[in-house]
Amino acid sequence: MRRHLMGxxxxxxxxxxxxxxxxxxxxxxxxxxxxxxxxxxxxHRPQSLSFGPKLLDSNFVAYCMGWATRxxxxxxxIWHDGGEFGVATCTLMxxxxxxxIAVYGNVNKLSAMRALxxxxxxxxTGVPARDWAQIWGDMFAAERAANEKGVEAAxxxxxxxxxxREAILGSYYHxxxxxxxxVEEKGALRIRALDGWVYDATLTPLGHGVYxxxxxxxxxxxxxxxxxxxxxxxxxxGIALRTLGLGVIRKVMPA
Numbered sequence: 001m002r003r004h005l006m007g008x009x010x011x012x013x014x015x016x017x018x019x020x021x022x023x024x025x026x027x028x029x030x031x032x033x034x035x036x037x038x039x040x041x042x043x044h045r046p047q048s049l050s051f052g053p054k055l056l057d058s059n060f061v062a063y064c065m066g067w068a069t070r071x072x073x074x075x076x077x078i079w080h081d082g083g084e085f086g087v088a089t090c091t092l093m094x095x096x097x098x099x100x101i102a103v104y105g106n107v108n109k110l111s112a113m114r115a116l117x118x119x120x121x122x123x124x125t126g127v128p129a130r131d132w133a134q135i136w137g138d139m140f141a142a143e144r145a146a147n148e149k150g151v152e153a154a155x156x157x158x159x160x161x162x163x164x165r166e167a168i169l170g171s172y173y174h175x176x177x178x179x180x181x182x183v184e185e186k187g188a189l190r191i192r193a194l195d196g197w198v199y200d201a202t203l204t205p206l207g208h209g210v211y212x213x214x215x216x217x218x219x220x221x222x223x224x225x226x227x228x229x230x231x232x233x234x235x236x237x238g239i240a241l242r243t244l245g246l247g248v249i250r251k252v253m254p255a
Contacts, residue, residue, distance in 0.1 A: 011087055011089060011104040011105075011106065013104060018102035018104070019102075021102070022091070022093065022100035022101075022102060023100075025040070025043075025044075025078075025093060025100065026093060026095065026098050026099075026100055027040060028098055042065065043064060043065045043066065043067065044064050044065075044067055044069065044078050044095070045064060045065075046060075046062030046063070046064055046069055047062070047063055047064055047065065048062065048063050049061070049062050049063075050062065050063060056070065056072070056135075057072060057073055058070040058071055058072060059071050064078070066080065067079065067080050068080065074094070074096070074125065074127045075094055075095070075096035075097065076094075076095060076096065077092065077093070077094060078092070078093040078094075078095065079091060079092045079093065079117075081110060081113060081114060081117075082110070083108045083109075083110040083113075084108070087104075087105070087106055087107070087108060088105050088107065088108050088109055088110045088112070088113045089102075089103065089104045089105070089113060090102075090103045090110070090113040090114050090116070090117035091103075091117070092117045092118065092121045094121060094125050097124070097125040099121065099124045099125050100121075101117050101120045101121045101124065102117075103116050103117040103120070110140075111136040111137055111139075111140045112133075112136075114132070114136045115132040115133040115135070115136045115137070116132075118130070118132040118136075119132050119133075151228065151229045151244060152229070154229070154244055155210050155229035155230075155231055155244070156210075159208060160208040160209035160210065160231055160233065161208060161209055162205070162207065162208060162209055163209060163232050163233075163234060163239065165184070165189070167234075167239060168182060168232045168239060168241075168251070169182050169183065169184060170182060170251055170252070171251070171252040172241060172249045172250060172251050172252060173249070173250060173252050174246060174247075174249045176246075177193060177195060177199065177246065177249075178193070178194060178195030179193075179194040179195060180192070180193050180194065180199070180249060181194060182241075182251075188202050188203075189202065189203040189205075189211070190202055190203070191203060191213070197217070198215070198217045199215070200215065200216045200217065201213040201214055201215045201216060202214045202216075203230070206229075209231045209232045209233060210229060210230070210231050211229070211230050211231070211232070212228055212229060213228045213229070213230060214228075229243075229244065230242065230243050237250065238250065238251055238253050239251040239253075
């Protein structure tokens, strides 16, 4: 029986809410806010440096307090973005232009949210247009290819052994993600996560105990780059499912 304990991710906002939030962050709201100008500036001040892609023409990228910032030829940019199950957002601000853009989408396509956000901000601030769809698309493609290469190296199918299907079928448990069932449906090996349906997937054998996962939920595509290879192993404690992202998921053995 499915318990559906996992929360549903979504964006609960409106264009009016987003505008008020941007005006507050840019310090252009009609009434005095609860934070002083110095306090608000501290939220946007770099706290630790990180490395940014050269294609973005930035000399530095830094983490602030919940925000990120980088330099551009047209002034400093402040942003925050991210994606979860079925949702992606991108918020961009140009303090020099007192301009901001918020893009919220109920689809997990962060590259699209970034491309749309940067394109709209360029138009709003009069900055020369760039093909942000191509820029972010190429970046995500390169990242995906590198990730896939790392996953394949970590889950080398030339190592390990295939366990009998009847040995790996059954109930598993993960401390964070709860109960998981491994079942056979119409000849296919299926993962059914009782506490989080978005992890439901079909496993295709690659040999030597390694399987590739194909998630039912399309929104998991960008979240499973390091989860799409798993390996079944037998050790001193029994049978376990080893993953790169969730660690070890151990089969529950009968008492």
